[in-house]
Amino acid sequence: MKDLKFEEALAKLEEIVRQLETGELPLEDSLKLFESGVALARLCSKKLDEAEGKIQILLSEDGEPTREEFAVEEDAL
Amino acid sequence: MHILEVRELTDKIKAALDKPELQNVAVTGEVSNFKHHTSGHMYFSLKDETSRIRAVMFRSRNRSLNFVPQDGDMVVAVGSVGVYEFSGDYQLYVDWLFPAGAGALAIAFEQLKSKLEQEGLFDRAHKRQLPFLPRTVAVITSPTGAAVRDIISVARRRHPGINLLVIPALVQGADAPASLVRGLELAAVQPDVDVVIIGRGGGSFEDLAVFNDEGLARAIVHCPKPVISAVGHETDVTIADFVADVRAPTPSAAAELAVPSYLDLAERVKYLESSLQRQVLDRIKHGRRYLAQLERSGALRRPGERLRPLRMRVDELWTRLVSIAGQQVEGGRKARDVLVAKLDALSPLTTLARGYAICQDSTGRVVTSYEQVQPGQELTVRLKQGRLACSVLKGEEK
Numbered sequence: 001m002k003d004l005k006f007e008e009a010l011a012k013l014e015e016i017v018r019q020l021e022t023g024e025l026p027l028e029d030s031l032k033l034f035e036s037g038v039a040l041a042r043l044c045s046k047k048l049d050e051a052e053g054k055i056q057i058l059l060s061e062d063g064e065p066t067r068e069e070f071a072v073e074e075d076a077l
Numbered sequence: 078m079h080i081l082e083v084r085e086l087t088d089k090i091k092a093a094l095d096k097p098e099l100q101n102v103a104v105t106g107e108v109s110n111f112k113h114h115t116s117g118h119m120y121f122s123l124k125d126e127t128s129r130i131r132a133v134m135f136r137s138r139n140r141s142l143n144f145v146p147q148d149g150d151m152v153v154a155v156g157s158v159g160v161y162e163f164s165g166d167y168q169l170y171v172d173w174l175f176p177a178g179a180g181a182l183a184i185a186f187e188q189l190k191s192k193l194e195q196e197g198l199f200d201r202a203h204k205r206q207l208p209f210l211p212r213t214v215a216v217i218t219s220p221t222g223a224a225v226r227d228i229i230s231v232a233r234r235r236h237p238g239i240n241l242l243v244i245p246a247l248v249q250g251a252d253a254p255a256s257l258v259r260g261l262e263l264a265a266v267q268p269d270v271d272v273v274i275i276g277r278g279g280g281s282f283e284d285l286a287v288f289n290d291e292g293l294a295r296a297i298v299h300c301p302k303p304v305i306s307a308v309g310h311e312t313d314v315t316i317a318d319f320v321a322d323v324r325a326p327t328p329s330a331a332a333e334l335a336v337p338s339y340l341d342l343a344e345r346v347k348y349l350e351s352s353l354q355r356q357v358l359d360r361i362k363h364g365r366r367y368l369a370q371l372e373r374s375g376a377l378r379r380p381g382e383r384l385r386p387l388r389m390r391v392d393e394l395w396t397r398l399v400s401i402a403g404q405q406v407e408g409g410r411k412a413r414d415v416l417v418a419k420l421d422a423l424s425p426l427t428t429l430a431r432g433y434a435i436c437q438d439s440t441g442r443v444v445t446s447y448e449q450v451q452p453g454q455e456l457t458v459r460l461k462q463g464r465l466a467c468s469v470l471k472g473e474e475k
Contacts, residue, residue: 006342007209013349020356026441034357041350048342051212051238055229057220058244058263065263070220070243072229 004040006047013040084162091160094167099158104169105177106130108150121146123154123169131168132156138172143185151177186289189316193291198298204322205303207334210342211271213240214335215302217260220245223278224307224328231332236339242270248277254290261296261304273300274331275317276307288315297321307331447472 004012016037020030057070081089106123113119117136122129132154134142146152156171193199214232218224220243232241244263247256257275264273275297277285287293288308297304297320306321307328318324325331436444437457444450450469458465 005210010209010342010346010349013346013353017349017352017356020353024442026437026443029441030357034353037353038350041346041353044346045343047210048339048346049238051236051240053233053236053238053240055241056243058215058242058267060259060263067242070241072226 004043006044009040009043009047013037013044016040087160087162087165090167091162094158094160101155101157101172102169103153103155104130105151105153108146108152109148111146111148113145119146119171121148123152130158131161131166132171133168134171134174139174142174144176144188146174146176153177186286186316189289189291189294190319193294193316193320198294199319203298207303207305207323208271210337211239211335213242213267213269213271214332215242215244215264215267215270215273217244217246217257217264217273217275218277218328219248222248224248224276227278227327227329228274228307228332231329232336235333235336236342238339239336240269242267246275249280249284249287253287254293257287257290257293258296261300265301270302272335273302273304274307274325274328274335275304275321276325276328276331277309278328279309279313285309285313285315288317290316293317294320305331305334447474 016033019025020033020037025033055070055072056067058065058067060066104123106125109122109124109129111119111121117139119134119139121132121134123132124130134154134156153175154169154171155173155175156169158167159170160167197203216225216228218228225243229241229243232239242264244260246260247253261273261275264270277288279285285308288306294316297306297317303322305323305325306315306317307325307330308315308317309327311326323334325334435458438444438450439455439457442449444456450456450472452469452471454469456467456469458467
């Protein structure tokens with residue numbers, strides 16, 4: 001499950017909520033779904049927050065392209 | 078009187094025409110009798126109401142022409158007047174040809190547009206979907222222009238966690254298309270780049286025409302990652318806009334398209350998480366009512382430990398529910414209090430521990446009435462330890 005992309009985890013989570021909403025599943029199955037749902041929700045939150053948010057520039061003047069931090073003027077942001 | 082040969086006379090005429098004012102002249106007129114010969118040379122006439130002059134534009138010259146002249150086109154031709162000895166014609170040897178009025182760039186734009194359109198490069202079916210949550214957004218543009226600043230600013234505001242990778246490129250001048258194509262090639266091989274924005278801020282028609290380049294158009298189509306074009310202002314339309322997977326009216330708008338709003342996503346997750354809790358609480362309430370009903374019906378005559386695993390499971394989930402509620406950032410404590418209150422209200426569920434069985438049909442549906450089953454139907458009865466496969470003998474109301 002850790003390998004899921006955010007959108008995949010979100011889609012699964014939405015599907016689980018939808019299944020639970022139909023209310024036709026046995027309690028035991030609902031609880032299982034609930035557990036997966038909780039794990040998926042946590043994964044979603046984690047994926048949302050784990051991104052680093054770097055701003056870089058790809059420089060390729062001399063041969064192999066390299067990444068460097070891109071300095072943004074603060075007043076522009 | 079000296080009698081000249083035709084060749085001699087022709088030479089004199091050539092010499093007479095070889096004057097600075099007939100060399101490198103610009104003349105405007107309407108194209109007629111245009112022929113693009115298989116040799117590659119173009120033959121036509123330029124005319125106005127009263128006059129006409131033959132014209133030729135050799136292949137070496139017309140190769141760089143970015144439009145195809147047609148009869149009736151008003152053009153400006155730049156060239157030199159000379160004599161074609163073989164037919165005795167004087168004619169204009171054209172070095173450069175521009176459409177008058179519409180403008181060379183506009184004509185070139187329309188011609189390239191219809192050419193690529195006919196090839197199917199604008200088809201919606203080819204367009205790739207933008208990623209839901211990109212890891213890295215590549216921005217191919219001038220690193221010093223207004224566009225890059227706008228894009229970074231909007232992207233940061235929407236989701237500070239998304240990486241941005243600026244890939245510098247020239248966005249004006251003759252070298253710009255090749256530079257932009259190189260940028261696309263670099264973006265294509267960056268494994269973390271999930272979407273590409275290519276563009277520049279506003280400028281003159283000539284400045285933006287860099288994005289009307291055929292090679293660039295093809296590079297955009299062939300880029301393995303989704304490409305958002307973001308050229309100039311809302312009203313500026315370039316060939317890049319037609320071939321891109323998504324056209325953004327401005328660089329800022331491109332950033333909005335590429336970068337999802339963190340708040341929207343976080344709220345969606347939070348909403349789903351609370352739906353989960355609500356659903357499960359509803360289920361537990363429902364189960365409690367069902368158990369109460371069982372108790373009242375007196376169907377279970379052996380109170381004991383049978384449902385302990387289920388109760389333990391439910392307890393465990395309660396704990397998790399409480400812990401999740403406690404973790405919610407906004408109103409965490411309040412949500413937790415509400416939930417704990419709810420759970421306390423549900424405490425009769427502990428009667429589960431006294432040992433009941435759950436009867437389910439083959440689809441897993443809980444059987445709550447004799448009317449739900451037929452004699453002979455197989456049912457599963459869950460016990461504290463394991464389950465029983467049973468067959469219905471008969472159903473009775475009491």
